[in-house]
Amino acid sequence: MKNLKYILLAAIFAVFSCEDDFLEVVPETSIGTENFFNTEEDLNIYINSLYNFPGTGIYYNDRATDNAGTTGNTELKTMMVSTPSSTTVTGGWGWGTLRSVNLFLENFEKADLDQEKMDHFEGLARFFRANFYYGMVKRYSDVPYYDFVINTDDTEALMKARDPREFVVEKVFEDYQFAIDHVFVDQPDGAINNWVVKVYMARAALHEGTFRKYHTELGLQGTANEFLQMAEQITNDIINNGPFAIYNTGNVASDYGSLFTNANLNGNSEVIFAVYSEDQVRNSGWGETLFGNYEVSPAKDLVQAYLKADGTSYTDQAGYESFDFVTEFEDRDPRMYQTFAFPGWENNNTRTYSQGGGIYVQQLAKNFTGYHQIKGFVNLTDQSYINSLDIPVLRFAEVLLINAEAKAELGNITQADLDRTINQLRDRAGMPHMTMGVGTDAYQSAKYAGISPLLAEIRRERRVELALEGYRHDDLMRWEAGKLIEAEPKGLYFRGLGKHDLTGDGIEDIVLLPADQSIPEDKEENSLGVQLVYYRAGSVGENVGVFLSEGTSGYVVATVERGTFDDPKFYYRPVPANQVRLNPNLTQIFGWD
Numbered sequence: 001m002k003n004l005k006y007i008l009l010a011a012i013f014a015v016f017s018c019e020d021d022f023l024e025v026v027p028e029t030s031i032g033t034e035n036f037f038n039t040e041e042d043l044n045i046y047i048n049s050l051y052n053f054p055g056t057g058i059y060y061n062d063r064a065t066d067n068a069g070t071t072g073n074t075e076l077k078t079m080m081v082s083t084p085s086s087t088t089v090t091g092g093w094g095w096g097t098l099r100s101v102n103l104f105l106e107n108f109e110k111a112d113l114d115q116e117k118m119d120h121f122e123g124l125a126r127f128f129r130a131n132f133y134y135g136m137v138k139r140y141s142d143v144p145y146y147d148f149v150i151n152t153d154d155t156e157a158l159m160k161a162r163d164p165r166e167f168v169v170e171k172v173f174e175d176y177q178f179a180i181d182h183v184f185v186d187q188p189d190g191a192i193n194n195w196v197v198k199v200y201m202a203r204a205a206l207h208e209g210t211f212r213k214y215h216t217e218l219g220l221q222g223t224a225n226e227f228l229q230m231a232e233q234i235t236n237d238i239i240n241n242g243p244f245a246i247y248n249t250g251n252v253a254s255d256y257g258s259l260f261t262n263a264n265l266n267g268n269s270e271v272i273f274a275v276y277s278e279d280q281v282r283n284s285g286w287g288e289t290l291f292g293n294y295e296v297s298p299a300k301d302l303v304q305a306y307l308k309a310d311g312t313s314y315t316d317q318a319g320y321e322s323f324d325f326v327t328e329f330e331d332r333d334p335r336m337y338q339t340f341a342f343p344g345w346e347n348n349n350t351r352t353y354s355q356g357g358g359i360y361v362q363q364l365a366k367n368f369t370g371y372h373q374i375k376g377f378v379n380l381t382d383q384s385y386i387n388s389l390d391i392p393v394l395r396f397a398e399v400l401l402i403n404a405e406a407k408a409e410l411g412n413i414t415q416a417d418l419d420r421t422i423n424q425l426r427d428r429a430g431m432p433h434m435t436m437g438v439g440t441d442a443y444q445s446a447k448y449a450g451i452s453p454l455l456a457e458i459r460r461e462r463r464v465e466l467a468l469e470g471y472r473h474d475d476l477m478r479w480e481a482g483k484l485i486e487a488e489p490k491g492l493y494f495r496g497l498g499k500h501d502l503t504g505d506g507i508e509d510i511v512l513l514p515a516d517q518s519i520p521e522d523k524e525e526n527s528l529g530v531q532l533v534y535y536r537a538g539s540v541g542e543n544v545g546v547f548l549s550e551g552t553s554g555y556v557v558a559t560v561e562r563g564t565f566d567d568p569k570f571y572y573r574p575v576p577a578n579q580v581r582l583n584p585n586l587t588q589i590f591g592w593d
Contacts, residue, residue: 037107043121046104050097050128051192053275053393054470056286059260059376060296061470068468069297069489069558071367076473076485079570080563086574086592092139093576101129102149116182123182127197130175133168134204138474139573141165141218142589161585162575166220169208173230176201189266189276195242196273198234199394205231206402207478210409214480217568217590228406235403239420244396245269252430257338259395260376260469263388272394277387284389288351291341291377293363297558298340298371298468299489303328304443305463306336311432315443325362325370325492326504334429339467341372343504348379361509362492362502364535364546369491369558375468397425398471401462408455422461434461447484482565491556494548497537512537514552515544566591 036042054061063070064077075091082088104125109118129147136143142162150157179197187193209227212220238244247270249255259265265274277284289295308314309331320328326343329336336342347360364370378386400421407413415436423433434457444456451459462475476482494500499508507526513519515538523531538544539551540560547557574592 033103033107037104037110039111040113040117043104043108043111043113046108047121047124050100050104050125052097053273055275055391056284056290056376056389058391058393058470059290059373059468062468062472063296064485065472065476066299066484066487066489067302067463067472068299068373069367069369070295071297072295075573076570077563080485080565081561082563084574086577086580086588089574090576090578092136092573093579097132098129098146099149101125101132102147105129105147106149119182120184123179123197124192126175127179127183127192127200130172130179130204131200133172133175134207137165137168137172138207138477140575141572143168144586145171147171159583159585162587162589165218166223172204173201176204190274192273195238195244196394198238199272199399202231202234202238202399202402205234206406207474209406211478213409214478215568215571225410228409231402231406232410235399235406238396238399239403242272242396242399243269244272244399246396246400246424246428247271248428252334252428254338255428256335257375259392261378262390262392263385265390265392268392270396271392272396272399275391275393277389277391279384279387283387284391286378286386286389288349288377291349291372291374293365293368296373296468297368297489297491298373299369299558300371300491300493300555301487301489302463302467303336303340303371305460306333307431307460307464308332309334309431313441313443315441322493322495324495324500325502328493329504333431333464335464335467339373339375341374343502345374346379349377349381351381359503361533364492364510364556366545366547367558368556369489370556371491373468397465400424401458401465404458405455405462408452408458413454422458425461425465434458448479448481477571480567480571482567482570486562486565488560488562489558490549491558493555494537494553496553499532508532510535512546512548514538515542 037046062068063072064074070077075089078084079089105122108121108125111118111121113121133143133145140162142165144160145163145168146157146160148157176197180194180201183192183194183197185194205227209224209231212218212227213224247255247259247268259268259270262268263277265271265276276282304315304320306314314320314328314332317323329342341347341360341362345360347357350357360372362370362372378389380386404413404417404421407417413436418434418436426433436454438453438457440453441456441460444453444460448456448459459475459479463472466472476484494512497512497514499511501507502509507528509526509530510533511524513534513536515536517536519534519536523534525531535546536544537546537548537552540547540557549555549557569591572590572592574588575586580586580588
């Protein structure tokens with residue numbers, strides 16, 4: 001049985017976590033502070049109400065990056081195809097979480113506990129404040145900083161201008177450091193412990209260090225290494241002193257993928273922190289829209305990032321641009337087969353899929369690539385298992401990747417460092433080791449101009465290992481690589497119309513018809529006695545089921561126009577116009593109006 005104390009967080013004390021606008025302050029007495037914060041139980045209940053860690057949504061969060069397209073709306077997708085302003089980009093300016101944290105910090109000392117416990121609770125609250133503020137820094141850069149609850153008559157605080165990024169980040173890392181110094185190591189599964197704090201601090205340090213290094217518009221390049229060194233030092237500590245290891249039973253075909261479809265991550269050596277679920281107690285919220293032609297549509301660019309099984313670059317092969325679906329999945333990094341539905345993959349969890357179970361034939365549709373995600377997809381029909389799915393929020397794999405990247409950015413990485421970080425991940429996948437002498441890869445160099453081949457390869461490893469877990473957007477933003485999102489996501493390649501094998505058995509599964517031909521009522525069967533699936537194919541704009549880049553051949557066209565990434569403007573968001581009207585001191589930066 002999982003520790004239910006930490007999977008019943010949201011329902012216990014939601015009253016304390018209201019998402020007020022920062023000007024919509026509420027008197028403290030409205031939530032009864034005079035009768036609360038008196039016992040350890042009170043403090044635990046309140047801290048638990050601040051938990052807001054991601055669930056199954058992580059598997060959707062690479063949408064609208066170069067990893068995946070989407071038919072749904074995302075903020076950046078809309079910005080790139082419109083003329084955004086502070087009147088249209090209005091999300092994110094919410095301060096209820098900060099108020100809840102500061103309210104705790106102003107009242108928790110009423111409890112009569114020993115100093116060690118008091119420091120632990122203060123550390124937890126300051127951890128949440130650090131997470132909140134670093135999220136605001138990533139979105140807005142300069143933001144007003146408050147370490148107290150704003151009273152309704154505090155005009156000075158309510159009319160405060162934005163504080164500089166450097167000041168706010170300094171406060172963020174002061175909070176992280178206090179939390180590292182005081183949050184307990186030993187905590188129940190599902191509760192924040194000292195290791196969790198360290199991972200979040202290392203993640204923020206890597207982000208800030210690389211963001212300052214590559215974003216010259218900030219003028220903070222000279223301080224970048226301070227944060228990269230911090231990321232290196234913290235992850236060194238976790239690697240050397242933590243109880244974690246890459247989950248590796250020797251089964252290269254399933255060890256990686258099993259982390260994302262597991263109903264019992266308790267005690268898993270790789271999982272530093274998880275969101276735990278329990279059937280009929282706290283259901284996971286998992287939905288089948290992860291797979292198929294719904295929201296997530298993986299891009300060919302991500303598929304091409306995976307190495308060959310022998311460690312060579314897939315994109316070094318002559319003619320790779322026109323390899324068909326079956327060919328491009330031959331002899332690849334095993335993580336690829338645990339991330340995408342591959343030729344011959346068997347679908348058991350049919351639910352809403354009209355073609356039914358069995359060997360899956362890639363479904364084609366307009367606005368989708370034809371690639372389908374199975375990472376995070378529970379290919380079972382047991383609803384109790386699905387309800388109990390655990391989400392690995394923090395993996396030791398990320399710690400290893402942070403360490404390798406920080407060292408490479410600092411220029412002090414060695415082969416021994418690669419062996420204890422990147423090559424641990426490759427060992428799990430049965431892949432050849434990365435070496436210091438890695439050559440220049442044209443595919444990678446075209447993406448990230450001006451960095452070393454080794455750093456480019458580390459970025460590839462990060463992309464592959466963390467694919468479709470929601471990291472890609474932040475990575476592109478901190479590397480100043482937003483322009484990569486402009487490329488329209490490509491889908492499967494077809495050399496022409498006619499019959500095609502998509503399952504890898506050499507027997508045709510689908511038929512692509514020309515735009516002027518109707519799908520027959522009497523459909524042909526293949527040699528297995530299975531009816532062929534028919535699609536009318538043509539150019540964008542034609543009345544067909546599938547768009548091909550050349551009309552009768554080429555890539556499946558998923559998104560016709562991604563729009564323009566306005567650099568540096570789109571690395572930041574505007575303060576919503578209604579907030580500026582209330583407080584004119586909240587000026588806009590980086591071209592926003």
